[in-house]
Amino acid sequence: MSLVLVILSVISAILAVTMLFAKNPITSALCLLGVLIMSAGIYGMIGEHMIATIQLVVYAGAIMVLFIFSIMLLNIESEKADHTDNPGIFFSSVALGLAAFGMFGVAIYKHFTTANIYRPQGVFSSEMVAALGGNSKVLSHALFSQFYVSFEVISLALLVAVVGAVVLAKRKID
Amino acid sequence: MESVYSYLPALILISPLVGFFINGVVLPLKYKGYAKTPANVAGGVATLFIFLSFLMGLKVFSSLQGMNSSAPAIMSYCFEWFNFGGLNIPFELRIDKLSGILVLIITGIGTLIHVYSTSYMHDEECVGRYFSYLNLFCFNMLLLVMGNNLPLLFFGWEGVGLCSYLLIGFWYTETEKANAGKKAFVVNRVGDLGFLIGMFLLFRELGTLTLTDINLLLQDAQVVAKIMPSVTLICVSLFVGATGKSAQMPLYVWLPDAMSGPTPVSALIHAATMVTAGVYMIARLHPLFSLSETALTLVAHVGAFTALFAGSIAIAQSDIKKVLAYSTVSQLGFMFLACGVGAYQTAVFHLMTHAFFKALLFLGSGSVIHACSGEQDMTKMGGLKKYLPHTHFTMLIGSLAISGIPFFSGFFSKDEILYSAIALPNGYSLLFIVGVLTAALTAFYTGRMMSLTFYGKERMSHDVKHHLHESPFLMTFPLYVLAALAAFGGFLGVPHLLGNFLGHMPHYLATWLDPVVPMKELPLVGIKLLLHEAVVMIGSSIIAIVSFGLGIKLFKSHLYLTDMLKGIKGFHVVLENKYFVDEFYDKTVIRFVKKLSELSAAIIDKLVIDGAVNGLGNGVRKVGSSLRILQTGDIQTYGLMMLFGLLALTALILKILM
Amino acid sequence: MLTNEMLIQLLAAFLFSVGLLVVLLRRDTIMVLMGIELLLNSANLSLVAFSKSAMMIDGQMQVFFVITIAAAESAIGLSILVNLYRNFGSIKTQNATTLRG
Numbered sequence: 001m002s003l004v005l006v007i008l009s010v011i012s013a014i015l016a017v018t019m020l021f022a023k024n025p026i027t028s029a030l031c032l033l034g035v036l037i038m039s040a041g042i043y044g045m046i047g048e049h050m051i052a053t054i055q056l057v058v059y060a061g062a063i064m065v066l067f068i069f070s071i072m073l074l075n076i077e078s079e080k081a082d083h084t085d086n087p088g089i090f091f092s093s094v095a096l097g098l099a100a101f102g103m104f105g106v107a108i109y110k111h112f113t114t115a116n117i118y119r120p121q122g123v124f125s126s127e128m129v130a131a132l133g134g135n136s137k138v139l140s141h142a143l144f145s146q147f148y149v150s151f152e153v154i155s156l157a158l159l160v161a162v163v164g165a166v167v168l169a170k171r172k173i174d
Numbered sequence: 175m176e177s178v179y180s181y182l183p184a185l186i187l188i189s190p191l192v193g194f195f196i197n198g199v200v201l202p203l204k205y206k207g208y209a210k211t212p213a214n215v216a217g218g219v220a221t222l223f224i225f226l227s228f229l230m231g232l233k234v235f236s237s238l239q240g241m242n243s244s245a246p247a248i249m250s251y252c253f254e255w256f257n258f259g260g261l262n263i264p265f266e267l268r269i270d271k272l273s274g275i276l277v278l279i280i281t282g283i284g285t286l287i288h289v290y291s292t293s294y295m296h297d298e299e300c301v302g303r304y305f306s307y308l309n310l311f312c313f314n315m316l317l318l319v320m321g322n323n324l325p326l327l328f329f330g331w332e333g334v335g336l337c338s339y340l341l342i343g344f345w346y347t348e349t350e351k352a353n354a355g356k357k358a359f360v361v362n363r364v365g366d367l368g369f370l371i372g373m374f375l376l377f378r379e380l381g382t383l384t385l386t387d388i389n390l391l392l393q394d395a396q397v398v399a400k401i402m403p404s405v406t407l408i409c410v411s412l413f414v415g416a417t418g419k420s421a422q423m424p425l426y427v428w429l430p431d432a433m434s435g436p437t438p439v440s441a442l443i444h445a446a447t448m449v450t451a452g453v454y455m456i457a458r459l460h461p462l463f464s465l466s467e468t469a470l471t472l473v474a475h476v477g478a479f480t481a482l483f484a485g486s487i488a489i490a491q492s493d494i495k496k497v498l499a500y501s502t503v504s505q506l507g508f509m510f511l512a513c514g515v516g517a518y519q520t521a522v523f524h525l526m527t528h529a530f531f532k533a534l535l536f537l538g539s540g541s542v543i544h545a546c547s548g549e550q551d552m553t554k555m556g557g558l559k560k561y562l563p564h565t566h567f568t569m570l571i572g573s574l575a576i577s578g579i580p581f582f583s584g585f586f587s588k589d590e591i592l593y594s595a596i597a598l599p600n601g602y603s604l605l606f607i608v609g610v611l612t613a614a615l616t617a618f619y620t621g622r623m624m625s626l627t628f629y630g631k632e633r634m635s636h637d638v639k640h641h642l643h644e645s646p647f648l649m650t651f652p653l654y655v656l657a658a659l660a661a662f663g664g665f666l667g668v669p670h671l672l673g674n675f676l677g678h679m680p681h682y683l684a685t686w687l688d689p690v691v692p693m694k695e696l697p698l699v700g701i702k703l704l705l706h707e708a709v710v711m712i713g714s715s716i717i718a719i720v721s722f723g724l725g726i727k728l729f730k731s732h733l734y735l736t737d738m739l740k741g742i743k744g745f746h747v748v749l750e751n752k753y754f755v756d757e758f759y760d761k762t763v764i765r766f767v768k769k770l771s772e773l774s775a776a777i778i779d780k781l782v783i784d785g786a787v788n789g790l791g792n793g794v795r796k797v798g799s800s801l802r803i804l805q806t807g808d809i810q811t812y813g814l815m816m817l818f819g820l821l822a823l824t825a826l827i828l829k830i831l832m
Numbered sequence: 833m834l835t836n837e838m839l840i841q842l843l844a845a846f847l848f849s850v851g852l853l854v855v856l857l858r859r860d861t862i863m864v865l866m867g868i869e870l871l872l873n874s875a876n877l878s879l880v881a882f883s884k885s886a887m888m889i890d891g892q893m894q895v896f897f898v899i900t901i902a903a904a905e906s907a908i909g910l911s912i913l914v915n916l917y918r919n920f921g922s923i924k925t926q927n928a929t930t931l932r933g
Contacts, residue, residue, distance in 0.1 A: 074914070109838075112841075158904055810856050
């Protein structure tokens with residue numbers, strides 16, 4: 001139960017709730033950015049250096065920038081409506097959200113405290129990973145040997161996404 | 175009982191159906207419409223197929239003669255029609271001695287009538303339709319007589335009813351003729367209900383509907399004991415069906431109206447074949463009918479009464495075809511009288527001879543009508559003897575036959591009926607007296623008909639007289655063939671009394687039919703039998719000759735009976751209006767049915783049925799409208815609902831897994 | 833006892849719930865897209881943590897691909913957003929109710 005982890009978690013939680021209630025979309029976007037950076041921090045703390053880097057570069061660096069560009073381009077204004085203009089939807093959504101969190105919490109608790117359940121175990125302990133040359137080396141080696149088919153398919157998916165985005169956003173030339 | 179399986183019965187049955195199909199579908203397609211099909215082609219095709227059936231029927235008949243057993247049969251199994259529960263009804267045809275005779279009658283007289291029609295209907299429109307219906311009728315009639323089980327018989331029964339409707343209403347553009355066709359069908363249907371009930375009851379008692387099995391089962395004493403309580407009901411129900419089809423009291427009213435159809439139709443359907451279906455059915459099921467004294471008595475009395483009733487109406491009619499129609503009803507009454515006293519063979523014999531002379535008389539009247547350019551009223555004919563020699567000669571033979579003049583065919587069969595009426599244990603004097611009276615009436619009105627048409631003063635209009643011509647060869651040829659049969663056909667059934675004189679000629683028909691349709695044992699034997707028979711024979715001959723002669727002589731100069739006997743004018747009006755039976759039915763039954771149907775349409779149809787159907791539609795629409803509220807179009811609402819469902823599922827799974 | 837792994841999992845569950853609420857409650861389409869990103873991120877977090885505690889690398893490889901697909905999906909989402917803006921003039925979700933029954 002390290003202190004760093006507690007601090008990162010608390011800040012992430014506060015930022016997420018702020019994102020939920022912020023009226024200004026830029027505020028929400030920045031809060032989301034904050035959450036993503038905290039997550040990268042948590043990854044780094046665990047020892048997942050590659051994932052942390054990818055998270056910062058792709059998620060925080062590209063996606064959120066894209067979001068902020070869109071907000072600015074479309075000149076989206078702050079939300080004026082109160083959340084309770086349809087109280088039925090509001091309260092049932094909150095209730096369901098809490099129910100979802102409750103279920104997950106119970107499941108997590110049961111997973112970690114029940115004694116004799118199946119927990120899979122692999123070989124990549126921290127010493128092993130360090131011995132093999134570090135997290136990045138292990139992951140990249142796996143990416144290009146064990147998971148290379150998925151890698152190729154992902155590149156194809158990205159191509160499709162690029163083409164799709166261009167086609168969808170194009171202004172129709174009459 | 176020996177049965178041989180062969181394709182011939184099926185071929186005999188299929189042949190007119192093929193003709194129906196060609197005339198009904200192929201030729202109109204080729205000539206682009208019924209109206210443009212030439213009459214000769216249509217008639218030729220139809221005649222060809224029915225003639226083929228006749229040839230095959232002859233072949234079957236000779237094979238039956240060649241077979242050794244006493245009750246041989248040639249069967250044809252086509253396919254399995256119904257087989258579920260305890261009900262097994264194969265599509266099976268069976269030609270035995272009885273149906274063999276009927277097949278020959280149907281196809282033989284059918285061929286002659288087809289040939290006649292080709293010339294008679296030459297100038298009509300849509301002749302192709304007419305011939306297709308004729309062939310369809312022959313198919314159904316053959317199915318009726320050849321079917322080996324009651325449902326097949328009923329199929330043919332209904333089919334001939336349908337074809338009679340189609341053919342009577344052939345000129346459907348004229349309302350009266352269309353109504354006549356409708357009347358025939360509806361009245362037939364009323365009778366068919368009785369037939370159906372009888373069939374159901376029979377199945378319930380015996381568990382089978384195959385005719386051979388029924389007759390076999392009824393020889394077993396235990397089965398007979400089981401069936402005895404309901405046998406009268408069964409027989410009476412079946413007989414109700416027969417009254418509808420064979421035009422007995424009270425369902426005979428369609429037959430005189432059916433004269434609206436073309437004359438060859440009347441000849442085929444209402445003289446030779448369809449109306450004899452009831453007699454055939456009773457002859458077929460004679461073991462069943464013999465079990466119920468009440469039913470047989472009913473049959474005999476209804477038959478006798480109808481015979482006298484119809485005969486009395488016929489004296490006062492002025493339309494030549496109506497005279498013949500009532501004559502048919504009367505002769506059918508004779509046949510049922512014979513069945514009722516147990517003389518089934520005699521009924522079949524009279525069926526055969528009646529087919530010959532009645533068809534001859536109808537075709538002859540058709541020839542007369544054709545010559546008189548459509549005139550059917552006898553009061554406007556007269557003295558046609560010198561213009562229509564062939565028609566006159568053949569019709570004279572037919573009249574002599576129907577009147578029972580000795581040595582013509584009608585004499586032998588009618589005489590046998592009269593004798594059975596008094597001699598057999600079931601008959602008694604009242605039936606005999608009615609029979610003799612009717613025979614006298616028959617001769618009388620037939621003589622009247624001949625006299626009014628062919629002898630005496632010429633009462634035709636000037637135009638008609640100009641166009642008088644003898645009928646062409648295709649019409650006179652069948653007349654002559656039928657005349658030969660009517661004259662000499664009786665010699666198939668010469669009774670022993672006369673047979674002894676004519677070189678020991680046996681009663682061919684009796685020896686042929688004995689194993690299949692028996693004759694009750696005559697109580698008297700030896701010399702007493704011969705004396706009784708001789709008395710009846712001589713008596714009936716005298717009565718016939720006198721009545722016929724009286725009919726001819728009296729009506730050479732008068733038109734109606736009232737001209738001579740002024741006193742019976744009122745009664746004559748009643749006779750001429752057929753005892754007002756149609757009006758009576760109209761006021762009682764038909765009015766009630768009409769009211770019922772109006773009520774049904776207004777309340778049951780409009781309120782109940784439409785209400786239910788529309789109500790169902792409205793209900794569905796209301797449910798749909800109320801469910802519509804869920805579709806807001808807002809994705810976040812949808813997301814919420816999805817989340818709810820997802821969480822519920824997850825909770826369920828977690829509960830199960832934990 | 834609240835261990836590290838358990839805390840990370842609880843955090844992931846919490847972020848997931850908040851993401852759900854963002855998707856359901858916010859009325860701008862772009863906020864919905866951001867909520868979807870939050871959902872994906874929380875799933876990644878959970879995956880990585882479990883993968884590390886089980887000492888396998890499969891979870892981490894999957895996270896790699898999930899991030900890639902999230903990027904592609906957000907690009908497409910933003911294109912749709914631009915189209916939506918062009919057709920309706922604003923990006924409020926109340927506009928897109930033409931499928932209303």
